[in-house]
Amino acid sequence: xxxxxxxxxxxxxxxxxxVTFRCDPISEHNRLYWYxxxxxxxxxxxxxxxxxxxxEKSRLLSDRFSAERPKGSFSTLxxxxxxxxxxxxxxxxxxxxxxxxxxxxxxxxxxxxxx
Amino acid sequence: AQSVxxxxxxxxxxxxxxxxxxxxxxxxxxVYLFWYVQYPNQGLQLLLKYLSGSTLVxxxxxxxxxxxxxxxxxxxxxxxxxxxxxxxxxxxxxxxSGNTPLVFGKGTRLSVIx
Numbered sequence: 001x002x003x004x005x006x007x008x009x010x011x012x013x014x015x016x017x018x019v020t021f022r023c024d025p026i027s028e029h030n031r032l033y034w035y036x037x038x039x040x041x042x043x044x045x046x047x048x049x050x051x052x053x054x055x056e057k058s059r060l061l062s063d064r065f066s067a068e069r070p071k072g073s074f075s076t077l078x079x080x081x082x083x084x085x086x087x088x089x090x091x092x093x094x095x096x097x098x099x100x101x102x103x104x105x106x107x108x109x110x111x112x113x114x115x
Numbered sequence: 116a117q118s119v120x121x122x123x124x125x126x127x128x129x130x131x132x133x134x135x136x137x138x139x140x141x142x143x144x145x146v147y148l149f150w151y152v153q154y155p156n157q158g159l160q161l162l163l164k165y166l167s168g169s170t171l172v173x174x175x176x177x178x179x180x181x182x183x184x185x186x187x188x189x190x191x192x193x194x195x196x197x198x199x200x201x202x203x204x205x206x207x208x209x210x211x212s213g214n215t216p217l218v219f220g221k222g223t224r225l226s227v228i229x
Contacts, residue, residue, distance in 0.1 A: 004158075033216055040124075042205050042219035043159070056216065091158060097213055103149065104217060106158035 004107035006092050012113045013082055020078045021110045025094030032075050033104065034067055035091040036060065043091055049075060082114045117142040117208045121220035128196055129228050136191040136223045138180075138206030145211035148189040150180055153203040153222075162204070165189065166211075176200075201227045 005024040013019050025032045031050050035043035046065070047057045051072035061067075064082075069075040079086055089111050093104035122137040140146060147166050151159040163174040170182040180191045189206060206220045 035219075040221070042119075042121075042207075042221045043217075045216045045218070048216050093159075103161045103164055104159075106151075106160070108156075108158040 004092055004094055004105050006090075006107035006110050008110055009108065010111045010113075012115060015084060015114055016081055018078065018080045019082060019112065020076055021090055021092075021112075022074060022076050023092030023107060024074045025092070026096075026105055027073075029094035029096045029105070030072065031095045031097070032069055033093045033095070034075070034077050035093065037089040037091055037109070038087075046077075046090075079112075082112075084114045087112055087114045117146065117210065117215070117218045119206050119208050119218055119220035121206055121223050123223050124221065125224045125226065127226045127228060130198055131195050133194050134192065134196050134200075134225065136204050136206075136225065138189045138191065138220060140187050140189065140206070140208045142187075142208060142210070146208050147211055147213070148180075148182060149207040149217065150174075150178070150189070150191050151205045151207060151219075153205065155202075159205065162191075196225070196227045198227050198229060200225060 007022045033048040034046040037043045045058050047067050049069040064080045067077045089109045091109045093106045095104045118141045120139045128134045149164045150162040152162045153159045163172045165182040173179045178193045203222045205222045207217045209215050209217045
């Protein structure tokens, strides 16, 4: 068990470009979450999956954002036509309800800077 | 919907002094409560959690938190802090069903001064 992995760690992109982030959860965790964290704020929920099904999306997730989790394993988060306001840390977490353990395990995040 | 309020954005404290980081939550249903810690340039790490049972929960590094239902609080305490405790601390809540995503507070930056 290597924990939750996120790639890349850092991404600098020009406004208007598309970016894609990847998250590899803990293998036995069936739930996967995406959060966004801006400076001085707590993580804000974006979306989550149970296996391959996307169960909930936040209103923060505009039409330019899309997330997938094919085959219930890794997940990708794509942002199209990036804007400066998209600059943030994007955090991925996974969890399992087995054993009554509801704590999330977070990855180290992908820091996006839109210039 | 659930919400979390962390009353202090920054807490400076001298090394070996006690500290309390305050957290209040709002929910119309039973909740689970968590404290996470974030060190610079790292992801969040679970510090401790309250699911049920004893209202006083402890972490392996000396932190403790007490669930107070009547005051809707889950304050984090440590009797003697170390320089290494300097970090951002986040309180989080979700429903006891576990079917809603965690909702986080805005965080409290703990700065331990030598």
